[in-house]
Amino acid sequence: MKRLAAIVRKEPTLVEWLRSGLWRAGFDRGSLARADGYLNLISVVETDHVPGESVACYARLDGSRASPYRTNIRFIRTARGWFLDALCSCPVGLYCKHDAAMVLAMLGHLFSAPRSAPEPVKAPVLDAGVLDWLDEVGSSLSSAGGAKKPSKANETRFLAFCLREEQYSLAGRRTL
Template sequence: MLVSQANLNLNFDTNSLQRGKRYFSQGRVQNLVRETEGMSIQVLRAEVAGSQHQHYITEVRFDRYLPGKISTFCSCPVGFRCKHAAAVILQANYEEQTFTVKTEPETGTRNTSHTAEIWLERAATVSSSSDNSSNPSAWRTCCTSNRTAASKRYR
């Protein structure tokens, strides 16, 4: 989940959140694009169909490491922390839950989109282990095992 329910409650008033849930459930969020800026800033951009058949351009930014801080911008009259921004977050959460984390049929393990983070964790484990500090094959194993797993995922 990109943004927890608790953080949604902290960043949106009850009315905007309820109306955003309704917009999400009605499928009003269109052309959702997810981007990452730098190491931790997540950006969501989408068009949201308003109540008068007008489409509003909505952008949501948050930091993975500061989950309570959410910035929103919308072309609607409210402009920020509106029902359109709440609907965009709910749509992104739904897509994250539905499409990103899946179970691999052969292994029963989770398939995540954080391949680089997994590699860094493995590399840190190998480098901190005193037994492997002079063993270059440990590094090769760390690096190639993740590459092999990633290539199987995209076949």
């Protein structure tokens, strides 16, 4: 799988497509859910790369039968972007849990490269008006009466949070 991940890294648009999660489109939820149980049962036999056009991997996977299943995944570049073609010798035949396991194992190698500790983030420099407002909020909360209602006639400030989706989030989680 490391070799396949190294080949995929040579195709930046494929890496971006994989990060987007669009590769999951051909798989049903059950196959994706069961694929985790097969991640350590994959023996890569051969990889193939046609730069700018395709990346393929042929492997054997132990399954419920005595002989291993032969599985083949190919990432093919089309005019509309990348496409995943997934075939297996198991009874399901296409886009099965074995194919999903191959993709997930490759993604594990592709996106789990050791990283150095991140640089510490400097605290942002806040405008004096914002600092005054924060002090005012803090003092109003700590006063004996608790939080005070602002005067509606004079209040023109508000606090807003911006929720955004991570650009490369596979899970589509929201962050602050």
